[in-house]
Amino acid sequence: MTLNLFSQFMSPTLLGIPLIIVALLVPWLMFPAPNTSWITNRLTTTQTWLMKLLTKQIFSPISINGHPWALMLTSLMIFLLSLNLLGLLPYTFTPTTQLSLNLGLAIPLWLATVLIGLRNQPTTALAHLLPEGTPAPLIPTLIVIETISLFIRPLALGVRLTANLTAGHLLIQLVSMAVQAIFFTYPTISALTFFVLLLLTLLEVAVAMIQAYVFVLLLSLYLQENT
Template sequence: MNLSFFDQFASPTILGVPLIILSLALPTLLLFPQTKLWMGSRTQSLQLWFSHSFIKQLMLPLNKPGHKWALALMSLMLMLMFINLLGLLPYTFTPTTQLSMNLGLAVPLWLSTVLMGMRNQPTNSLGHMLPEGTPTLLIPTLIVIETISLFIRPLALGVRLTANLTAGHLLIQLISTAVFVLLPMMPTVAIITAMVLFLLTLLEIAVAMIQAYVFVLLLSLYLQENV
């Protein structure tokens, strides 16, 4: 019985073909294409306002070389947000609950920021390994600690996104199961539990958007150290 709760994290298949590719492609259909008209619709205006506000806030601490990442970070944020939100619908699959996908996003992006820093300004990039004014005896220890923390960053990015979404989905699954079990025996308790489930769903909608923003924000902080 307990194993069935984790079936929602297995990629569904049709005729042996996994649907994760369709899950990754579906969010692009939710974006409205730009038209050549002078005046767009209200939805397009809202989309442009959100894009400009997000990019402006994200690029504010970065210098000009870091602004080249604006389109990539914006696209990543929209993709993660739409995938997380679509995963809350019934009978759907959330690819971002898979650690392999999240690490597949985190490791290359983190590595590209590190390599760019090593190529453009190696002195400043390596300077983060040793804070200024460190006692001589602590220098080897701090270098080892900072090196470990540097390589843990992509793992922390992937695990944070996976853990938050997995925990929320499991909690929703457990409470919804409790509602169906309690409904014939204790209808009043089942209704109260359903109200808790509704509030939890609202919380998970907020978590889905916040986790996408946090993922991209941490990447921009890593980029800030290397540009």
């Protein structure tokens, strides 16, 4: 039973080729392509408006030194958003349920923000490890705690994204199995359970969008501390 539930999180293969590669390439096809015409279609206009809105929302509180990261973080958010939503379709695979992929995105970007802070403003970056006004006996303990807190950030980023999507997918599968199991025995209860399944699916769509936004928002906050 457990193997059947968790088999949906295994990377599928076709003719020995991991299909996770295809899943990672599909979202890039949804990016708006450059267009030289004066009048664009509605899809491109909507995509451009959404990207501008998200970029303004994330980078408005960040200093001008962090604005060169706008293209990277906006692309990352659209990439994660596309992966999360496409993974909700039947017979698809969600790469963001893999902790290795999420950590592979979180660790390099977090490390880049830390290195930028150490290069541009080393005193301010190191000052985050010791709050102002700390009593002298607590200084060694607080430095150790803040250091651990600093290094646990990328792990928290990856685990948060993985856990939320995995829990939602498992819950949807469990409820759908219950609907199928009691369909002929208790049709009324099955119909009510199916309605709950629809609400749960809408909730999972919201979670998929929110988690992509939260992932990039936290990275932008780390960037704000170091620029």
